[in-house]
Amino acid sequence: MAVNQLRADRPNFDFPLDQGIEWFDSDTGCTIVVSTPTTDPGLWSDFIDGAARSYHKHGIENALDIDSLADEANTQLFHAVVSDAGAVMAGIRAKGPLKSPEESHALVEWQSSPGLHMAHKMISDRVPFGVVEMKTAWISDNPGRSRFLASTLARTPFTAMALLNAQFVLATAGVHVLNRWRTSGGVVATKVPATPYPDDRYRTKMMWWDRGTFTNHADPAQVSKIFNEMAILARQLDHVNGRALGSGL
Template identity: 55%
Template sequence: MHPQPLDFGITTDCGITDNISWWDSDAEVTTVLSRPDTDPELWDEYLRGAVESYRRHGVERAVDVDAVRDGSDTAMFWATLDSTGRVIGGLRAKGPLLSADDSHATVEWAGQPGLAAVRKMIDDRVPFGVLEMKTAWTTDDRDKARRISTALARTPFHAMTLLDIQFCMATSAPHILERWRTSGAVVAPIPATPYPDERYRTKMMWYDRRTFANHAAPDQIPKIFREMSIVSTGTEAQPRDRAAAL
């Protein structure tokens, strides 16, 4: 995959001064897009849910909450809320990356044959803007989790729209990759890494704002464009008060 540049001015300021939220009728959740310093209580609840979820699956070592709690490396985050206002999923966007050294992927591939390819793939794209999607989790309710994951798979486009950048990347186990591929992610031709432990074969995937429609599932494309419009214009934004957004 050889990136073609777009005329983007890379910035670390996504311009969010209040949260943006909308109802997702497929997942039956309210999606809230915000920043750690804008919604510190929601940020803490999202992180708490992530720790609990990763612990239940025995992979708590994959999320270092103490390292990310201050939100300094997080451009924005998403929380999905059920009808009671409880956070039942979310993820965060790290960056924009200045080099491969900023990416957690280099930790995940440390000592593995694919490390050099991981570093090159990131560094080649940094001039066009790269965000890393991290710390994704959902409820353990299987049907609900599937629908929330499909919704969260569209979040890279919110980030690319707000920061006007070309690329987002993420790493994930194969069973999650299939869900994220519905919104146009392309799995990199790099050998998998046994991260966070030998049970997993983690792969890298990329979103390219220029070409995603060539790879996305047809039913995801209109939803992606609708949500990109929401985050760029705030036309369906809801108040910051969580109760008022439900």
């Protein structure tokens, strides 16, 4: 199965992901696992535990949205960065493609904020082309790996867009996080004013990735790694697809 993140005729991922897709990430010295809560319930549980610890440490438990995590229908894919010892060092999950703006948690974050109308419009304009929302990003406290973990998570939108057949990825976060994500071509929605979410200590902004134009904004080193990961993904999907066809699925 060809996976080309720059083409408009995006590939359809129309067979079940009955096993995680994974590859070794030399930057972090970890394995990147892309899976679903149903396929990898144990890893998903570790993901949630790690996210809960991270959000608690930073005093933003109310932004974790435990109810959403408990309903697997709200997570189509998740990425887990797993160490050699089997510990989940970082992660992020994907929801989508969204059927309407109202499915996006961003509207909850901008509720009663001046940017709500513009946030709604930006999502609505892109939904016909496929929008995936990335949520619950977290990184463990590891001084030697934190910077590399952040760079690795910044590339996860492209796996999500390829697997979920979407043109766009949406994410919301504070400025310090978005500055790290810019490296992979994410663009801050400057027309949407920041919102004080999850509380007044924060100024949360909206960021978009467009698989058709991201190379105009991304760091060259990240672009190279994104293409490499898409090639790895394509090979693994070919293997999974061939196995599915061989079994009569």
